Amino acid sequence: MSNGRKSVYRKSRSGFIFQIMTKAYLDIDGVLLTKKQQPPDHVSEFIAYVINNYDCYWLTTHCRNGENKAMEYLRGFLSKMDLKSLENVKPTNWDTLKTEAIDFTSNFVWLEDYPFEAEKKILFQNNKEESLILVKLDRKEELKSVIRILKQANTALGNHKYK
Numbered sequence: 001m002s003n004g005r006k007s008v009y010r011k012s013r014s015g016f017i018f019q020i021m022t023k024a025y026l027d028i029d030g031v032l033l034t035k036k037q038q039p040p041d042h043v044s045e046f047i048a049y050v051i052n053n054y055d056c057y058w059l060t061t062h063c064r065n066g067e068n069k070a071m072e073y074l075r076g077f078l079s080k081m082d083l084k085s086l087e088n089v090k091p092t093n094w095d096t097l098k099t100e101a102i103d104f105t106s107n108f109v110w111l112e113d114y115p116f117e118a119e120k121k122i123l124f125q126n127n128k129e130e131s132l133i134l135v136k137l138d139r140k141e142e143l144k145s146v147i148r149i150l151k152q153a154n155t156a157l158g159n160h161k162y163k
């Protein structure tokens, strides 16, 4: 599509419908990697779910100010299969606050471990505070819980693609 939004055909009761996918903004440190730069438990399942069900964008210090070093950075830590899945995550551009890169006109989820107060304020001002999904990898089975939250939200919206 000309606006760059990722769309899918989904089967509905009345036939196939054309649907714009919800955007997912992905942080790296604290979400795809632990503080010790280890892949967290269930990271492959998490990556597969997000890639298959969302229009994905980087929202990380490794993709900022016009430079996208996300894949280069991840190469040392994730499996080949996970890296392949992440290849088509789109870059964003921001300088001071990650919210600069967010498209507030669309539906989105933002997977982040450490949002700044200023960023939370901007989400609130845009009525999008529920789009923020806090990831805390020091909690056990955290990515599994996050997948469950995303699945519940997608089921509620009728957006579910893969169970």
Ligand SMILES: [Mg+2]
Pocket (backbone or CB within 6 Å): 027, 028, 029, 030, 031, 112, 113, 114
């Ligand atoms: Mg982080």
